[in-house]
Amino acid sequence: MSGGEGAQDVCGREPGKVAVVAVGGGLAVVAAPVVLSAVGFTATGITASSLAAKMMSVTAIANGGGVPAGSLVATLQSVGRYPGGCCGGRGGRVGESHPCRWG
Secondary structure, rough: OOOOOOOOOOOOOOOOHHHHHHHHHHHHHHHHHHHHHHHHEEEOOEEEHHHHHHHHHHOOOOOOOOOOOOHHHHHHHHHHOOOOOOOOOOOOOOOOOOOOOOO
8 A cells, every 4th residue: 555544554553543642652651750740749758738648648547547558549659759660760860779779
């Protein structure tokens, strides 16, 4: 097929749609740390009087006084702490102790 409108590659995908999905995915990855910080999940912990603090309070009350490991609040707190990702991202400064460094 030539490169006309509605053209598909050998896998049956339309290149324009693939590009839109790739750009959308990239924007989501970039926007996630900004959104998490805005609701209170920051690199220094949960911000007082924020939506994150309210979520943490509700979760702790529902679980007898603590936030369980692996809960939504715990996961978002971890992502907020290392916004660039754990390994291979820009989470942390040079020389900073990092949970993904081995050895």
